[in-house]
Each structure stands twice: as C-alpha cells, then as structure tokens.
Amino acid sequence: MDKAKVSVVVKKYTMVIALILVTLFFTWKTGGKMLLPQNVTNLIAQNAYVFILATGMLLCILTGGNIDLSVGSVVCFVGAVGGSLMVNKHVNTYLAILIMLGVGLLIGAWQGFWIAYVRIPPFIVTLAGMLIFRGLSNVVLDGLTIAPMPDNYLELFNNYVVNPLGGNGINLTCMLAGVLACVIYLVVVFNGRRSRTKKGYETEPMAGVVVKSVIICAVIFAFMFRLAQYKGIPNVLVWVLVVILVYAYITSKTTIGRYFYAVGGNEKATKLSGINTDNVYFMAYLNMGFLSAMAALVTIARLNSANPTAGTNYEMDAIGSCFIGGASAYGGTGTVPGVIIGATLMGVINLGMNIMGVDSNYQKVVKGLVLLAAVIFDVVSKKKSQ
Amino acid sequence: MAKILLEMKNITKTFPGVKALDNVNLKVEEGEIHALVGENGAGKSTLMNVLSGIYPHGSYEGDIIYDGEVCKFNKIKDSESKGIVIIHQELALIPYMTIGENMYLGNEKGKKAAIDWNETYGEADKYLRTVGLQESSRTLIKDIGVGKQQLVEIAKALAKKARLLILDEPTASLNEADSKALLDLMLKFKKEGMTSIIISHKLNEIAYVADKITVIRDGSTIETLDKSKDDISEDRIIKGMVGREMTDRFPKRENTVKPEVLLEVKDWTVHHPLYSERKVCDGVSMKVHKGEVVGIAGLMGAGRTELGMSVFGKSYGSQISGQLYLNGEEVHLNNVRQAIGKKLAYVTEDRKGNGLILSNPIKINTTLANLKAVSSHGVIDRDKEYQAAVEYKEKLNTKCPTVEQNVGNLSGGNQQKVLLAKWMFAQPDVLILDEPTRGIDVGAKYEIYCIINDLVAAGKSVIMISSELPEVLGMSDRIYVMNEGKMVGELRREEASQEVIMARILKSSKGE
Numbered sequence: 001m002d003k004a005k006v007s008v009v010v011k012k013y014t015m016v017i018a019l020i021l022v023t024l025f026f027t028w029k030t031g032g033k034m035l036l037p038q039n040v041t042n043l044i045a046q047n048a049y050v051f052i053l054a055t056g057m058l059l060c061i062l063t064g065g066n067i068d069l070s071v072g073s074v075v076c077f078v079g080a081v082g083g084s085l086m087v088n089k090h091v092n093t094y095l096a097i098l099i100m101l102g103v104g105l106l107i108g109a110w111q112g113f114w115i116a117y118v119r120i121p122p123f124i125v126t127l128a129g130m131l132i133f134r135g136l137s138n139v140v141l142d143g144l145t146i147a148p149m150p151d152n153y154l155e156l157f158n159n160y161v162v163n164p165l166g167g168n169g170i171n172l173t174c175m176l177a178g179v180l181a182c183v184i185y186l187v188v189v190f191n192g193r194r195s196r197t198k199k200g201y202e203t204e205p206m207a208g209v210v211v212k213s214v215i216i217c218a219v220i221f222a223f224m225f226r227l228a229q230y231k232g233i234p235n236v237l238v239w240v241l242v243v244i245l246v247y248a249y250i251t252s253k254t255t256i257g258r259y260f261y262a263v264g265g266n267e268k269a270t271k272l273s274g275i276n277t278d279n280v281y282f283m284a285y286l287n288m289g290f291l292s293a294m295a296a297l298v299t300i301a302r303l304n305s306a307n308p309t310a311g312t313n314y315e316m317d318a319i320g321s322c323f324i325g326g327a328s329a330y331g332g333t334g335t336v337p338g339v340i341i342g343a344t345l346m347g348v349i350n351l352g353m354n355i356m357g358v359d360s361n362y363q364k365v366v367k368g369l370v371l372l373a374a375v376i377f378d379v380v381s382k383k384k385s386q
Numbered sequence: 387m388a389k390i391l392l393e394m395k396n397i398t399k400t401f402p403g404v405k406a407l408d409n410v411n412l413k414v415e416e417g418e419i420h421a422l423v424g425e426n427g428a429g430k431s432t433l434m435n436v437l438s439g440i441y442p443h444g445s446y447e448g449d450i451i452y453d454g455e456v457c458k459f460n461k462i463k464d465s466e467s468k469g470i471v472i473i474h475q476e477l478a479l480i481p482y483m484t485i486g487e488n489m490y491l492g493n494e495k496g497k498k499a500a501i502d503w504n505e506t507y508g509e510a511d512k513y514l515r516t517v518g519l520q521e522s523s524r525t526l527i528k529d530i531g532v533g534k535q536q537l538v539e540i541a542k543a544l545a546k547k548a549r550l551l552i553l554d555e556p557t558a559s560l561n562e563a564d565s566k567a568l569l570d571l572m573l574k575f576k577k578e579g580m581t582s583i584i585i586s587h588k589l590n591e592i593a594y595v596a597d598k599i600t601v602i603r604d605g606s607t608i609e610t611l612d613k614s615k616d617d618i619s620e621d622r623i624i625k626g627m628v629g630r631e632m633t634d635r636f637p638k639r640e641n642t643v644k645p646e647v648l649l650e651v652k653d654w655t656v657h658h659p660l661y662s663e664r665k666v667c668d669g670v671s672m673k674v675h676k677g678e679v680v681g682i683a684g685l686m687g688a689g690r691t692e693l694g695m696s697v698f699g700k701s702y703g704s705q706i707s708g709q710l711y712l713n714g715e716e717v718h719l720n721n722v723r724q725a726i727g728k729k730l731a732y733v734t735e736d737r738k739g740n741g742l743i744l745s746n747p748i749k750i751n752t753t754l755a756n757l758k759a760v761s762s763h764g765v766i767d768r769d770k771e772y773q774a775a776v777e778y779k780e781k782l783n784t785k786c787p788t789v790e791q792n793v794g795n796l797s798g799g800n801q802q803k804v805l806l807a808k809w810m811f812a813q814p815d816v817l818i819l820d821e822p823t824r825g826i827d828v829g830a831k832y833e834i835y836c837i838i839n840d841l842v843a844a845g846k847s848v849i850m851i852s853s854e855l856p857e858v859l860g861m862s863d864r865i866y867v868m869n870e871g872k873m874v875g876e877l878r879r880e881e882a883s884q885e886v887i888m889a890r891i892l893k894s895s896k897g898e
Contacts, residue, residue: 201772255757255764262754265743272701272732272740273755273808274723332745 015326019345026352033355037230045302047347048236049295053318054343055247055336056291059284061322062260064331066122070129071292071318075311077133078103078296083146083306086153093153101293108289116281138308147305157301161233171232178224182217189213236298248336264331321346324374391416391581392550397448399432406432408605414583419576421596422585425627429605430585434552438472439465469549473539475558479527486510486523489542513541517571533564551582557591558687569595587685588895589620601626620892628884636860639839642677643863648847649674649816654708656696662704666692668871679838679848681862683855683887689871690851691735694818698732699725726755731814733805735821741805744794748786748804749775751793756812778807782837799830806837818849823857835861855884869894
C-alpha cells in the first residue's frame with residue numbers, strides 16, 4: 001500500500017484507531033485488568049445511557065450543530081415519574097414503562113414545538129428545559145429517593161439473557177449469539193457487494209472488505225467471549241443494540257434520515273427542494289425526548305432507585321460522544337456508528353481511569369481535553385481539505 | 387487642467403479562471419464627479435475593491451497613484467486613512483445601534499478604554515446637519531428609512547475625513563425624491579471641493595451629476611466621455627456599454643414553441659418579506675408556451691428572482707396576490723412541495739447558498755428534490771439512487787471522478803450542472819432558471835445552453851432569468867423586460883436588441 005492510501009485509511013478510521021490505542025494503553029497500565037470479563041460487562045452497563053442519548057443527540061446535532069441541554073434533567077424527571085408510579089402507586093410495570101415513554105415524547109414535543117415552529121434557539125429552549133425538568137423531578141420525588149424498583153422491572157434491564165445451552169464457565173448461548181452476529185454481518189456485506197457487482201456498480205476492493213470483515217468479526221467474537229466468561233449477554237445490551245440498529249438504519253437508509261443531513265448541510269437548499277424543514281427540527285427534538293425516556297428506563301434500573309440528582313451531566317456525555325465520534329459542530333455530518341465509537345472511547349477512558357484510581361477531578365480534565373482535541377481535529381482537517 | 391487626484395494604471399485582476407479586470411485605466415481629477423458605468427459583472431465593483439484595499443496590494447497588477455504617490459493598500463483602513471472612502475451598495479449599518487455609534491464604528495472617539503460619547507454624538511450631529519439630516523445621532527438606525535440611512539452612510543464617510551468619495555449604486559433602493567436629494571448633495575459637495583466616483587445604472591442620474599463618464603465592459607475600459615466635449619446622451623452611453631460583437635456563442639435551435647400556454651401569471655404582486663410596504667413585484671403578468679424559452683431581462687434588484695421564487699410555491703415574499711395558471715387551470719401553490727408536485731422547478735441563482743449541499747456528494751444532491759423516485763415507503767434504494775445520479779451525470783456531461791464526490795470540490799460549471807441535474811430529476815414541465823450561467827466559463831456556458839435546448843425540444847418550458855443581455859438575446863424565443871418590480875416590456879426575438887432592452891429599462895426608471 002502506498003502512502004496516500006494509508007493516509008486515507010487513517011483519516012477514515014481515525015477514531016477507531018484512537019479507540020484501539022486507548023484500549024491498549026489502559027490494558028497495559030492496568031496490567032490487563034481493563035479487559036477482565038467483569039469490566040467488559042461493566043463497560044456496557046455503565047454506559048448504556050450514553051449510547052442511547054448520544055444516538056438521539058446525533059439527530060439534533062445533524063440539523064445544524066444544535067444540542068439538547070435538557071436530556072439529563074429529562075432522564076431524571078421521567079425516572080422520577082416511573083419510580084413513583086411503580087413503587088409508590090404500584091402501577092403495573094409494563095404500563096409504567098409505556099407511560100414513561102409517553103412522558104418522554106410529550107417533553108420532546110413541547111421542546112420541539114418551540115424550536116421548530118416558533119424558532120426559539122435550541123440552546124435557550126433546552127436550557128430552560130434543563131431547569132424546568134430538574135425542578136419538576138424534585139417536586140415529583142419530594143426531594144427523596146424512591147427505592148427499590150420492582151423485581152420484574154429490574155429483571156428487564158439488569159439481568160442477563162437466559163442461557164438454555166449451559167456451558168462450563170463459558171456461556172454457550174452468548175457464544176452462539178456472537179457466531180450468529182458474525183455470520184449475519186458477513187452475509188449482509190457480501191450479499192450487498194455481490195448484488196452491486198452484478199448491477200455493474202463500483203465496489204470497494206475485495207482485499208479491503210476482507211480485512212475489514214475479519215477485524216470486525218474478531219472484535220465481535222472477542223467481545224462476546226469476554227461476556228460469556230462472566231454472566232452472558234446483559235439484557236441492557238440487547239436494548240442498546242436495538243436502539244443503535246434502528247437509528248443506524250433510519251439515518252442511513254430512509255428519506256427522513258436523509259432530511260436530517262440535508263437540513264444541517266444547507267437549510268435553504270433543503271427548503272427549496274420541497275422539504276418541510278420545520279418538521280425536521282421537530283422530529284429531532286421529539287425523538288430526543290423519546291430516547292431520553294429510554295435512557296431513564298435503564299438509568300433507574302441500574303441505580304435501582306429514582307433520585308433527584310440522577311442524570312446530572314448526562315447531556316455532556318451525550319454531546320461529547322457525538323463530537324468525538326465525528327459529528328460536525330456545524331451539522332450535516334456524523335453517523336450512528338461513529339457516535340457509538342465516540343461513546344465507547346469515552347467509556348473506555350472512564351473505566352480505565354477508574355481502575356487505575358485516577359483522581360476524579362483529573363478524570364474530568366482528561367475527558368475535557370479529549371473532547372477539545374477531537375473537535376479541533378475535525379475543524380482543522382476540514383480547513384485543510386478546503 | 388486641474389490636478390489629477392487619482393490615477394489607476396493598467397489594473398489587471400485575475401480570479402481563478404476569470405480575468406475580472408484587464409488593463410483598466412481610470413483618471414479622476416480633483417473636484418470632479420466621475421461616473422463609472424457598465425453592465426452587471428463588467429468589473430466596476432472589482433475595480434473599486436482594488437482601489438479601497440479589499441483586494442490587497444499584490445493580488446492585482448498595475449499601479450494606483452493617489453495624490454501624486456504610488457499607493458499600496460493592504461486593507462480598507464489603509465485607503466481610508468488617505469481619505470478614500472467607499473459606500474457600498476448594500477448598506478453596512480447595524481440596525482440596533484444608534485446613528486452615532488454606527489458612524490464611528492471601528493473609529494471610536496476618545497481613548498481605547500473609554501469612548502468619549504459626548505464628543506461622538508456631538509461630532510456626529512454636526513456631520514448629520516451637513517448632509518441635511520435633522521435626526522439626532524442618538525436615534526437607532528432601524529428607526530429611520532432607507533433614504534436617510536444612505537445619508538448616514540455619507541455622513542459616516544465625511545466623518546472619516548473623506549477626500550475621495552466612492553458611491554456604489556447609491557440610489558438603487560431610494561425613491562425619486564430621496565435620489566434627487568442625494569444627487570444634489572453630491573453637487574453641493576463638489577462645490578466644496580470634494581471628489582466623487584459614482585457607480586450607477588441610472589444613466590439619467592449620471593447625466594445629471596457627472597463631469598466625466600468612464601465605460602467599462604468585460605473588464606476593460608472602453609472609453610472616457612467628457613461632459614464638456616463629448617456627447618453624453620443615454621444612447622451614446624448605452625452603445626459604449628453593450629457594443630460587443632454577437633458571435634455564435636449560442637447553439638442553434640429549431641423552433642420548438644407550441645401554441646398551448648403552459649404557465650401563465652396574472653397581476654402578480656409580491657411584497658418584501660421584511661419591509662411589507664415595499665412591493666418587489668407589482669402587477670406582473672406573463673405567459674409561457676410549451677417548448678418555449680422565455681427570457682426575463684433586467685438589472686439587479688428588478689424583481690426577477692423575487693418573481694421566480696414567489697411563483698415557485700411562495701418561497702419568497704409576503705402578501706402575494708395574483709393568479710397562477712398551469713395548463714390553463716388556476717392553481718394555488720402554498721409551498722415548495724406543492725410547486726414540485728405541479729411540475730415546476732426553480733433553479734436558484736445562488737447555487738452555493740440556496741441550491742446545493744456542498745458537504746454532500748453529487749448523488750445525494752441529485753435526488754434531494756425527488757427522493758420519492760428512488761425510495762419506497764420512506765426507505766431509500768441506494769442502488770437506484772446511484773444509478774439515477776450516474777445517468778444524469780452522463781446526460782449533462784458533468785466532469786467528476788464519481789458521483790460520490792462532494793459537490794463542494796467541483797468547479798462552478800460542474801456545480802451548476804449538478805444543480806440542473808437535481809431539478810431535471812424532479813421531472814418538471816416548467817423550469818425557472820435564475821442566472822443559469824453566472825460565474826462559469828464560456829465552455830460550460832455553451833453546454834448549459836445545449837441542455838436548455840434539449841429541454842425545450844422535449845416539450846418542457848424554460849423561463850430564463852439573466853442579467854447577461856447577450857445570453858437573453860441569444861437563447862430566448864421571447865423576452866420580458868422587468869424593472870423596479872414591473873414588467874416594462876415584452877419583445878419578440880426579432881425585435882429585441884441590447885439597445886432596445888436597455889432603453890426600456892432606462893425609460894421606465896425615469897418614470898416615463
């Protein structure tokens with residue numbers, strides 16, 4: 001491979017490479033503790049809310065670098081509503097979940113309305129939302145913590161996928177799922193490639209596809225192996241995967257997904273192409289409300305309580321993941337897989353520093369620097385390409 | 387002979403791919419009013435930008451000799467410190483600041499850390515009286531009319547101790563009375579020894595104030611007329627402005643005009659979206675036949691773009707009234723989606739700002755206005771989309787390695803082709819092309835003309851808005867002339883010429 005090709009590859013996969021390097025660094029620094037089965041499982045459980053929120057935040061950011069500052073408070077509020085319904089009022093768990101999602105949608109509609117149709121700047125609307133919903137959480141909870149959550153609720157989020165296959169120290173169901181995931185991935189990739197070649201379209205070179213597939217399958221397999229060595233597939237991983245896959249599909253394959261990119265790329269041109277840009281903004285924030293409620297579900301399950309300080313700074317984790325994952329601060333670019341990589345990178349840094357016992361104040365400094373570096377990289381590389 | 391205050395010698399300025407100025411010479415005597423005339427894009431504004439240092443020394447060739455010495459201006463401040471002050475066509479005032487604050491912006495009175503507001507407002511008031519304004523300098527800019535804002539700009543220039551005042555289309559947005567007042571003010575300053583350069587399309591105004599007139603065409607100086615020696619009638623000036631040879635820069639086209647009327651607009655009136663008392667289109671009527679290319683000629687700000695956009699699903703303006711007929715049936719198009727649905731397309735003049743998503747590939751831009759065609763139930767068929775983009779790329783001969791290329795990396799001509807492809811892909815019957823060849827080279831222009839010919843040959847209709855008269859003349863079957871929001875002429879191809887069109891515009895400006 002010549003130099004130019006290498007630099008293209010490096011540019012395309014900068015964050016993946018960064019993630020690998022950071023993971024290796026912490027593995028070395030923690031003497032391998034970083035990749036212990038329990039820690040890998042923790043990485044998922046601890047960061048589930050970040051994956052979910054960052055996916056929603058991506059849609060907001062795509063529309064033109066607009067962020068949602070209220071998600072942390074909304075998570076807390078929706079959690080408070082759910083907690084008081086399930087624990088204090090003994091409402092059926094599944095009904096309570098539906099109500100929580102409904103509340104999330106309502107909040108999204110409320111903020112989306114002002115942003116999209118009255119054109120109040122998102123920063124202001126969501127800053128107001130941040131205060132309003134934090135305050136309301138306290139009102140709902142009366143300043144107290146509600147705990148514990150019902151067992152069947154915790155079951156849904158905190159447990160592990162059942163393992164009918166058993167296995168001695170290694171969860172065979174988990175391994176089987178890993179193998180299946182690899183097979184599905186390979187089938188999708190090679191089928192798509194074959195049909196494209198058949199129709200005479202341009203395709204990536206075979207060698208590149210093979211290398212990429214091998215790496216991805218190896219990562220999936222290693223990851224599932226680690227999970228299998230612990231307790232198997234955490235339920236929350238299934239929830240997160242569903243969200244990621246659905247949104248990856250929406251953003252890359254559907255017309256509505258295309259509109260988010262178009263509005264962020266050039267709103268005037270999009271409007272003149274017959275697309276109702278107001279509705280696009282509305283959808284972004286409506287959806288953010290919905291996913292905030294999703295994040296609230298996993299958050300109160302993990303904490304096994306609803307408390308008035310839950311969700312603090314969650315918005316920053318979500319926004320940071322998007323920008324680290326390559327979303328442009330001006331809108332119009334960014335992908336769900338990129339954001340997931342960004343969120344994972346943040347999660348790995350968090351986990352690694354925790355295991356190393358780094359002072360939590362320094363942890364904040366490091367995370368801040370990583371975020372800044374990622375955005376500087378984005379802006380500078382764009383300037384160069386012009 | 388009076389002293390020469392300014393001499394610009396052999397100025398040549400090249401932009402990537404275009405020679406905007408080619409050996410331009412300009413001599414301005416002290417104490418005269420010198421007019422600069424030429425068509426849109428002839429290079430007048432570029433010349434003034436060179437003079438004022440917006441294009442710094444070194445980015446052009448030639449010399450600027452001012453007050454006897456060769457000047458090398460690197461920024462506007464440099465030229466302003468010598469007393470050269472330019473007042474741009476678009477007013478550069480900040481609405482929510484006072485007149486006084488605006489006048490001394492970047493030039494504040496007093497110390498850096500402590501602005502002397504008493505002196506600011508005191509001085510500002512003095513200059514306001516000089517230009518005949520009675521307003522207090524503590525009034526906010528947004529509270530005074532456009533005419534007065536223009537006078538504030540002049541007061542601002544005076545406050546900078548201007549010796550050479552350059553006015554770029556100062557009366558473009560003014561009404562009759564305000565324009566007259568402004569011109570009289572210029573004459574008053576002249577008596578006091580001020581030197582001015584005025585750029586204007588309104589030849590009657592130029593004849594009224596100017597001592598000398600320099601004509602620029604296609605980036606070169608054509609001639610300088612002296613009021614005391616030469617004939618400076620409007621016909622004489624127009625001849626200088628447009629007197630260029632018409633060669634076969636336009637592909638031949640068989641007559642494709644069919645008798646049926648595809649689009650008709652009746653009594654169309656559009657108000658400015660912000661200043662709702664201003665009419666940008668005023669009782670406009672027009673007809674477009676099947677297979678016809680209809681040109682709309684006019685100067686900048688004549689209301690042509692506004693007409694095109696307001697017809698296209700009310701995408702511009704407020705309080706739109708009038709009737710729109712498609713295929714003889716009255717339609718009400720309230721948004722762009724409906725307009726596209728009724729097979730209308732508007733190809734914007736501002737391809738970067740309003741037309742394309744520069745950060746996205748050709749493929750995505752091509753299908754944006756008609757995603758339906760490549761998707762089912764909201765899911766995009768990427769293969770189909772790719773195929774469509776390739777098909778149009780080949781049809782229009784867009785030069786690019788692949789359709790995955792970002793549009794921002796293409797040349798202007800190829801961007802224009804992508805924009806055309808986008809709208810052709812929307813399968814319209816009537817295409818409104820706004821300045822379809824602005825800023826692209828001659829070869830690409832010819833290709834665009836060929837595409838237009840293909841479109842009408844296929845039974846579509848084209849409304850071509852263009853500021854380039856030769857293009858309007860060379861391509862149109864019929865020509866409408868617009869000025870100041872009104873239709874001021876309808877000409878058949880045979881009877882149209884640059885002189886006739888210019889004369890129509892200028893006559894209507896005078897209110898005849």
